[in-house]
Amino acid sequence: MLSRWTKAATSLVDSQLRTAGWQIPLDEKGNYVINLNGLRGSLPSLPENSLQRVAEHCDELFTPVCKTLAEDINTITHLLLELETSCDLEERKSTRESELDTASPSLDQDNDLVQANMVRGPQDLVHRERLFSKGRRLSYPPPTPIIIPSTHPRAPSIMISPCGSQNQEKTCRVPYQDSAFGKMLTVPSHPSYNDYPPSNADPAFFKLASFA
Structure with missing residues (x-):
């Protein structure tokens, strides 16, 4: 197959050389004999x-390709790093949530134990007797305290005892100040200092005070 291609190419070159005034010699078997030294000359x-020049052309061609490849590699590495960090954060969150889920039943058990101890303790029995003796004033028992156990032996446990709502004090209330007067506050029972809304003093009050 290759010999056929070489013969066809040689015959084509021979025909072109003959048109130019050149001729390729033949050997005894009819094959073309090409003088490489003469051809090189x-x-x-x-x-x-x-x-x-060839190196400059190659540099012009391959330099932008290398730059784009380097940028693509950098972007891929950054994306992989971000994915790795995000996966680590998600794993940490899931482990924390699982730890909290496992710790929540223990908290409930501790609260139940504390509640049982408070009911069965001698001091609480006295306290319950007092509550029943004062049933006219207190119609419900005090709320159960919430205990958060410590996760470290040197750290104390946290005990939260909720209390009932208290009545709000109304004697110290001050009327809302007009926004036009900024941070100026009203002074109760001192009308001379409240010469701006909403506690603007009545001028008739000053006349009565001067006559007195």
């Missing part, structure tokens, strides 16, 4: 800086 000589 007939070729034009290469300039001295031909390799430099």
Whole structure:
């Protein structure tokens, strides 16, 4: 197959050379004989800086390709790093949630134990007797305290005892100040200092005070 291709190419070159006034000699078997030295001598000589030109062209072609490849590699590494960190954070969150879920039943058990101890203790029995003796004033028992056990032996446990709602004090209330007067506050029972809304003093009050 290759010999056929070489013969066809040689015949094509021979026909072109014959048109130019050249001829390729034949050997005894009818094969073309090409003198490589003569062919090299007939070729034009290469300039001295031909390799430099080829290198410059290759540099112009391959430099942007290398830059784009380097940028793509950097972006891929950054994306992989972000994915790894996000996966680590999600794993930490899931472990924390699982730890909290496992710790919540123990908290409930501790609260139940504390509630049972408070009911069965001698001090609480006295306290319950007092509550029943004062049933007219208190119609419900005090709320159960919430206990948060410590996770470290040196840290104390936290005990939260909720209390009932108290009545709000109304004697110290001050009327809302007009926004036009900024941070100026009203002074109760001192009308001389409240000469701006909403506690603007009545001028008739000052007349009565002067006559008195």
